[in-house]
Amino acid sequence: MKRVMLLGFAVALIAFPAAARDAAPLVVDEAVEKRMVAITEELRCLVCQNESLAGSRADLALDLRQEIREMIKAGKSDKEIMDFMVSRYGDFVRYRPPLKPVTWLLWLGPFALLATGLAVLITYMRRRSKMTWADDAAPLSAEDQARAARLLQAGPETPHAKGLQE
Amino acid sequence: MRFLIPLGLFLLLVGFLAAGLKLDPREVPSPLIGKPAPGFALPQLGAPSARFSPVDMKGKVWMLNVWASWCVSCREEHPLLVEFSRNATTPIYGLDYKDQPADAERWLKQFGNPYALSVADADGRVGIDYGVYGVPETYIIDKQGVIRYKQIGPVTPEVLSNKIQPLLAELNK
Amino acid sequence: MIPELGHFALILALLVAAVQGVLPLVGAQRNSGAWMALARPAARTQFTMIVVAFACLTYAFVNDDFSVKYVFEHSNSQLPLVYRFAAVWGGHEGSLLLWMLMLSGWTFAVSLLSRTLPLAMVARVIAVLGLVSCGFLLFILLTSDPFERLLPVPADGADLNPLLQDPGLVIHPPMLYMGYVGFSVAFAFAIAALIAGQLDAAWARWSRPWTTAAWIFLTLGIALGSGWAYYTLGWGGWWFWDPVENASFMPWLVGTALIHSLAVTEKRGAFKNWTVLLAIGAFSLSLLGTFLVRSGVLTSVHAFATDPRRGIFVLVFLTLVIGSSLTLFAWRAPKVGLGGKFGLLSRETLLLTNNVLLLVAAASVLLGTLYPLLLDALGLAKLSVGPPYFQTVFVPLMAPLLFLIGLGPSSRWKQSEPAEMFKRVRFAIPFALIGGIVLPFAFGNWTPLIGLGLLLAVWIAAATALDIRRRFAAGGNIPRAFWGMHLAHIGIAVFVVGVTLVKGYETEKDVRMEPGDTVTAGSYSLRFLGVKPVPGPNYRSDMADIELSQDGRVLRVLNPEKRVFLSQEMPMTIAAIDAGPFRDIYVALGEPLAGGTTGAWSVRVHYKPFVDWIWGGCLLMALGGLLAASDRRYRVHAQVTAAGTEGVRA
Numbered sequence: 001m002k003r004v005m006l007l008g009f010a011v012a013l014i015a016f017p018a019a020a021r022d023a024a025p026l027v028v029d030e031a032v033e034k035r036m037v038a039i040t041e042e043l044r045c046l047v048c049q050n051e052s053l054a055g056s057r058a059d060l061a062l063d064l065r066q067e068i069r070e071m072i073k074a075g076k077s078d079k080e081i082m083d084f085m086v087s088r089y090g091d092f093v094r095y096r097p098p099l100k101p102v103t104w105l106l107w108l109g110p111f112a113l114l115a116t117g118l119a120v121l122i123t124y125m126r127r128r129s130k131m132t133w134a135d136d137a138a139p140l141s142a143e144d145q146a147r148a149a150r151l152l153q154a155g156p157e158t159p160h161a162k163g164l165q166e
Numbered sequence: 167m168r169f170l171i172p173l174g175l176f177l178l179l180v181g182f183l184a185a186g187l188k189l190d191p192r193e194v195p196s197p198l199i200g201k202p203a204p205g206f207a208l209p210q211l212g213a214p215s216a217r218f219s220p221v222d223m224k225g226k227v228w229m230l231n232v233w234a235s236w237c238v239s240c241r242e243e244h245p246l247l248v249e250f251s252r253n254a255t256t257p258i259y260g261l262d263y264k265d266q267p268a269d270a271e272r273w274l275k276q277f278g279n280p281y282a283l284s285v286a287d288a289d290g291r292v293g294i295d296y297g298v299y300g301v302p303e304t305y306i307i308d309k310q311g312v313i314r315y316k317q318i319g320p321v322t323p324e325v326l327s328n329k330i331q332p333l334l335a336e337l338n339k
Numbered sequence: 340m341i342p343e344l345g346h347f348a349l350i351l352a353l354l355v356a357a358v359q360g361v362l363p364l365v366g367a368q369r370n371s372g373a374w375m376a377l378a379r380p381a382a383r384t385q386f387t388m389i390v391v392a393f394a395c396l397t398y399a400f401v402n403d404d405f406s407v408k409y410v411f412e413h414s415n416s417q418l419p420l421v422y423r424f425a426a427v428w429g430g431h432e433g434s435l436l437l438w439m440l441m442l443s444g445w446t447f448a449v450s451l452l453s454r455t456l457p458l459a460m461v462a463r464v465i466a467v468l469g470l471v472s473c474g475f476l477l478f479i480l481l482t483s484d485p486f487e488r489l490l491p492v493p494a495d496g497a498d499l500n501p502l503l504q505d506p507g508l509v510i511h512p513p514m515l516y517m518g519y520v521g522f523s524v525a526f527a528f529a530i531a532a533l534i535a536g537q538l539d540a541a542w543a544r545w546s547r548p549w550t551t552a553a554w555i556f557l558t559l560g561i562a563l564g565s566g567w568a569y570y571t572l573g574w575g576g577w578w579f580w581d582p583v584e585n586a587s588f589m590p591w592l593v594g595t596a597l598i599h600s601l602a603v604t605e606k607r608g609a610f611k612n613w614t615v616l617l618a619i620g621a622f623s624l625s626l627l628g629t630f631l632v633r634s635g636v637l638t639s640v641h642a643f644a645t646d647p648r649r650g651i652f653v654l655v656f657l658t659l660v661i662g663s664s665l666t667l668f669a670w671r672a673p674k675v676g677l678g679g680k681f682g683l684l685s686r687e688t689l690l691l692t693n694n695v696l697l698l699v700a701a702a703s704v705l706l707g708t709l710y711p712l713l714l715d716a717l718g719l720a721k722l723s724v725g726p727p728y729f730q731t732v733f734v735p736l737m738a739p740l741l742f743l744i745g746l747g748p749s750s751r752w753k754q755s756e757p758a759e760m761f762k763r764v765r766f767a768i769p770f771a772l773i774g775g776i777v778l779p780f781a782f783g784n785w786t787p788l789i790g791l792g793l794l795l796a797v798w799i800a801a802a803t804a805l806d807i808r809r810r811f812a813a814g815g816n817i818p819r820a821f822w823g824m825h826l827a828h829i830g831i832a833v834f835v836v837g838v839t840l841v842k843g844y845e846t847e848k849d850v851r852m853e854p855g856d857t858v859t860a861g862s863y864s865l866r867f868l869g870v871k872p873v874p875g876p877n878y879r880s881d882m883a884d885i886e887l888s889q890d891g892r893v894l895r896v897l898n899p900e901k902r903v904f905l906s907q908e909m910p911m912t913i914a915a916i917d918a919g920p921f922r923d924i925y926v927a928l929g930e931p932l933a934g935g936t937t938g939a940w941s942v943r944v945h946y947k948p949f950v951d952w953i954w955g956g957c958l959l960m961a962l963g964g965l966l967a968a969s970d971r972r973y974r975v976h977a978q979v980t981a982a983g984t985e986g987v988r989a
Contacts (some may be wrong), residue, residue, distance in 0.1 A: 021856055023853075023857060023867065025849065046299035046300075049640045063289075086197070088296070090194060090195060090197040095728070097728060106706060109702075110699060110736065118695060121688075125691075128680075129680075131677070169668060172620075172669075173665035180654065183654055185716035187650045187654065191635075191636065192638050194721060195721055
């Protein structure tokens, strides 16, 4: 009995390479799948602790992904699908917050901050460059200048001078 | 005085964080409140050839409770619903969500049946239409067929006395 | 007995921390040598106490002492030993003890490596760290005691979350916390300087290596977290803009701004107020991160189990620490001098622009992370802010910054001439253009984002090379900090290449595989041989054999798994990754499928080009930081102390 099994196993092993074939894609329609993934990456999985609908393995996520696949096949547009989800689950389900008065601060904030930051920076720079510095009014005395020259000439022995060379 | 700006902004932030401690970031309010209850025609549990639809309930105030035999939290609220169904005038209809009919009927036999009837939402599509994302959930629907309230999670005695019963009283006027 | 010893050690640590926090500080104000001298011994003693407490908790884990509630919640008798060690910080209470270990450790390090600093400064720095320690120790003792007992003693533990049973848990939290906590040192230096009313270049020079060290650890910690998520979550992603991830990224952004600002303060004595504010900001964001992760205010896969009491405590602590720091700042800042003069176009202004960009980026991440909370608190709406938002906002902010990286080194301190700068970088321009316009075609199609990413990365690399060449030509000694700067910048370029190419050219296939089936990924071929059950120490696993070949030559067999842990019945996907310098082949097992011949499974295969450059770039950044922090000028104490400069105030 064992010998028969062994023989059968050997035959199967030999037969295997011949039976190798390209794996069937899990999804029948790649274009539909691609669109579904693009849409569901923008949606939140409601039963998860912050995962997208595209990646979640929760039951509800599987159901919703299937529902969306069918809507795509039925010819619905991305906007219609998004509206479908929002009308049932609210804006909370969108990972990209819609642009509404309540989200103006969110969307425009960063760029407003950047503009403000740069404006403040430029104003500050201008104001600073107009100020006078002590050494502008009273440059180094001849004695101090000689001392500075000596220190610089002394070269890289002193750590202080080394730092100045950067 | 511009050096006080960082402190000012920080205190503002703290205010919001403090307010945030009282909120639940996972609670999703339903966008269906104030909108007509989505239509469906599902087979009844125990009598699959018969159908039930929200249209049948026009002119009456009623509750739709989403439940399942696999749902652990449902057992928490179930005694409350059974008790409620014995005394109140508002009928409760069940939406058996993604369940096997045999399991569902066995569960009702074991824990009691507060429902006028239950419908079987085997693939969960009706649940999606109602924005169900967890079980149990309960909806209160008025005489015009408009959803007026959604309870996310089990119905507790506090919710029943503070929110549900007053609303039912008002809707029944 | 041991857990009680640990608990007692924590109480002692608190008492020592209180002494450490108050007496040296008062001593520095009153110039009392005796009280200032308490700082170092107090830091040593506190560290010892925390080590004892930590050792006691570790002992409880290693010996399966399930009478300790925390051990019960996070361990199991079948848990492999290495994870019993790591489980010490697998939950909220233990992770706080890890935080304390790091904090007392950094304080101890400051007490050892500060011989060249004036005693008053050391006393103040250690005292501030002591006060922060008090806060955390109180938090632990009052709300999060890891040594709480559980009676009756359960037979076995609940087991560590399977997702955490991984080498990632052993290294990511310690590295990350070293970074978070390390910024407390920069913070302490800033506060000490504000209290002393002594904000100057010397202060910046003392503070800088500590700050860079913290930054290095935080960089590594974040990179490790990202890498861990990549191979453990099974879907090939490496950054999700999750609130907890953002909580670690914000201090990093501000920390980066801080190390650049410190450069200016050290060299030119300028930006003093700004640098101090950044130091306060970086640590504040660390504390804010602690709050966000443990309070239940935001939803995240990484969040610890929450308790409103803990949230309130952390918030109050946060408010006290940051509020008082910012008040101190508002009081002292107006009196701080302006520092060196510099022109409208100079290295100083370019670094200031760097700071503005980094700060706006950090503020944007904060805005996006807290916005849902903001709207909910105001009762306005319930919204989610996820990766689409952050990606849209972050990339435009980073692009100018990447451009500046190439430009910065070509600028001079104090005053720079546009013509000279242009001359220094002009040869980088054609390379950058080739990188942006032509290079993408070597990998696949061209899109604006891919072009931009590669253009900026090549720009940085080319400009860096030009600067190195110029420096060699100028002759003389080249300090280590120079290499550190350029290495870190190259690290960023490498990182950008990784992100750009992975996002631009990765492929993913979901296929049904029966034994013998093959699927292609890039130029590789994967053949499914079958799935066999494999028992593990505390799990059972279905392991697939997948043969990876290229051009007909078999390279290796990959073994993705589907594990079910005996204690939790939670299935976990263990991806199999063939990592290479130019691509990863990433295979994840799905579910067994019905129909057809038996043994069919769903399998997901990813081809990820250059993905390891993402973490390679972070490693280079960290190495660059290490070179910069170990520059000679920070290590020259021998001669200086010999010259008797102990009391020198710069």
